[in-house]
Amino acid sequence: MLGSPHREIGREERETEGEMKVWRAGVFLGILVIVFVASDAQLVENFYGLRCQTLEATVRQVVIMKLNQTFVTVPSTLRLFFHDCFVTGCDASVMISSPNRDAEKDASDNLSLAGDGFDTIVKAKAAVEALCPNVVSCADIMAIAARDVVVLAGGPMFNVELGRRDNLQSKASLVAGNLPDPTFDVNQLNAIFQKNGLNQTDMIALSGAHTVGFSHCSRFANRIYNFSSTSRVDPTLNPTYVQQLMQSCPQNVDPTIAINMDPITPRIFDNVYYQNLINGKGLFTSDEVLFTDARTSGVVRDFAANPLDFSSAFAAAMIKLGRVGVKTGSQGQVRKDCTVFNS
Numbered sequence: 352m353l354g355s356p357h358r359e360i361g362r363e364e365r366e367t368e369g370e371m372k373v374w375r376a377g378v379f380l381g382i383l384v385i386v387f388v389a390s391d392a393q394l395v396e397n398f399y400g401l402r403c404q405t406l407e408a409t410v411r412q413v414v415i416m417k418l419n420q421t422f423v424t425v426p427s428t429l430r431l432f433f434h435d436c437f438v439t440g441c442d443a444s445v446m447i448s449s450p451n452r453d454a455e456k457d458a459s460d461n462l463s464l465a466g467d468g469f470d471t472i473v474k475a476k477a478a479v480e481a482l483c484p485n486v487v488s489c490a491d492i493m494a495i496a497a498r499d500v501v502v503l504a505g506g507p508m509f510n511v512e513l514g515r516r517d518n519l520q521s522k523a524s525l526v527a528g529n530l531p532d533p534t535f536d537v538n539q540l541n542a543i544f545q546k547n548g549l550n551q552t553d554m555i556a557l558s559g560a561h562t563v564g565f566s567h568c569s570r571f572a573n574r575i576y577n578f579s580s581t582s583r584v585d586p587t588l589n590p591t592y593v594q595q596l597m598q599s600c601p602q603n604v605d606p607t608i609a610i611n612m613d614p615i616t617p618r619i620f621d622n623v624y625y626q627n628l629i630n631g632k633g634l635f636t637s638d639e640v641l642f643t644d645a646r647t648s649g650v651v652r653d654f655a656a657n658p659l660d661f662s663s664a665f666a667a668a669m670i671k672l673g674r675v676g677v678k679t680g681s682q683g684q685v686r687k688d689c690t691v692f693n694s
Contacts (some may be wrong), residue, residue, distance in 0.1 A: 394512035394674060398491075403483035407495055407511075413475040414499040417467065422618055425500040426564045427468030432497035433557070433672070434461055435490075437547060438529045440676015442518035443489035446472060446689040449521070458526035463567060469690075471496055476689045489689035490515035494673045501669070504563055506620030507662035512673055516683030519692065533570050533635035537644040540637060547675045549668065555641055555650045556664035557672065561634070562624035564612040568600030571634055576602060587639050589631030596634075612638075622662075625655035 399406055417424040435445040438455055445461065446469065447454045455461060456469075472493055479487050491513045498511050531543055544554040574585040575596050584593055592614070599610045611617035612634045613624050624638075628651050633639030641647045654661040684693050 394514045394677060394679070396510045396512055398513035399483070399487060403479065403486050405482055406479060406487055409478050409482060410475045410492055410495045411499050413478050414471060414496050414503065417471045417474065418500070418503055421467055423465055423467045423565070424471055425504045425618075425620070426560075427465035428471045428496050428500045429468075429560050430564065431464055431468035431472070432493050433560070434464060434530060435493060436672050436675045437531075437543075438526050439518055439520075440678065441490055441494060441515055441673055442676065442678050442683060443472075443493055443515075443686070443689055444518040444521040446489055446493075447521035447692070448690045453523050454521040455523060455526055456521075458523040460526050460530050463570075471500075472689055476686075480687065485685060485687065488515050488517045488683075488685045490517050490677070492689070498669065501560075501620055501665075504618065504620035507666040509666035509670060512670065514677075514679050516678040516680075517686045517689075518678060518683055531637060533566075533637050534573075535637040536640050537647055540640075547672075549671055549675075551647065552650060552664055553668040553671055555647055555654070556661065556668040558638065558641060559622065559624050559654065559661060559665055561612040561638060562622070563617065563620050565609045565617075566612055566634055567606060567609045568604050569606060571596070571636075572600065572602075574636065575600070585636070585639075587631060587633075587643055592630075592632045610634075622654050622658040625651050625661065629655055 414424065414428070417428075431445060432441070435441060435443060435455075438445065445455045445464075447456065449457065456464065472489065475492050475496055476487075476489055479492060491511075494511050494513070494515065498509060502508050529543070531540060535543075540554050540558075541551055544550070544557075549557070574588060575593055576583065578585045588596075595614065596610075600608065613627060614632060615627060616623045625642075627633060628639060628642040631639070633642065642651045654664070686693055
């Protein structure tokens with residue numbers, strides 16, 4: 352009788368000890384996973400450290416040089432970064448040139464990307480390679496340049512997280528369906544941004560990049576010439592703005608003609624884009640719906656009235672955008688030339 356309880360206690364102790372071993376092993380494995388993820392997937396602001404101390408200054412110098420040549424450098428570089436991140440992540444895959452014309456940049460949705468954006472990254476990479484060969488990825492250079500064009504145009508300053516690797520593939524077939532369309536409504540916009548880990552406020556803030564953007568007439572011609580069976584012109588458009596658009600983009604206009612998306616301050620990165628939406632001067636349907644939809648109109652009004660709110664939200668959204676689908680650690684490569692894979 353006295354021995355029975357002792358035998359039971361011993362069994363419980365053995366079970367408890369076994370459970371503790373399993374628990375410790377689980378904790379240890381969990382720590383290994385955390386360390387692995389942190390070391391292999393996390394971007395950090397000072398990723399290159401002493402390996403390329405002049406990285407950001409070198410990129411900024413190239414961006415300034417390009418901006419002095421043409422203001423198109425600003426919207427084209429910013430749009431290039433966005434198009435890259437939304438297709439297979441921020442990995443510079445949009446930079447690749449293919450002799451077969453089947454890379455991302457050859458997809459129909461990317462044919463309107465201006466050459467000055469590509470040229471900015473190519474020149475920045477060459478300047479960085481001269482100082483820090485085989486160290487900095489094209490993807491990181493794109494992220495830095497995108498921030499710099501915003502700041503140089505009067506937008507918010509923010510620190511860029513680094514540590515991206517360049518993708519080992521670039522396929523035109525991967526582009527369709529992964530970029531917002533000018534005809535999107537709020538549901539469609541939210542869906543495509545959420546797929547990339549960005550919320551509705553991020554979407555509204557990043558749309559503010561259109562304050563320095565431009566568009567070819569064909570991208571919005573339906574809104575002023577053939578909107579619907581009951582209305583030739585989109586009724587949400589400001590009538591005076593419609594007349595301006597018709598003068599700049601008559602029917603059968605040269606397809607190379609492009610106009611500013613912000614007719615008020617097109618060369619300043621400010622919050623006037625949102626004021627334009629309130630006044631019926633959003634160029635795309637996907638712009639104007641941000642004001643006409645009750646779910647998003649409150650944020651539009653806030654950004655229109657409070658430039659600091661917009662600047663803060665835009666900076667935060669750009670940092671989140673820069674994390675989309677990144678390749679890090681042993682993934683991908685550091686290309687010597689942004690337009691070709693390393694051989």
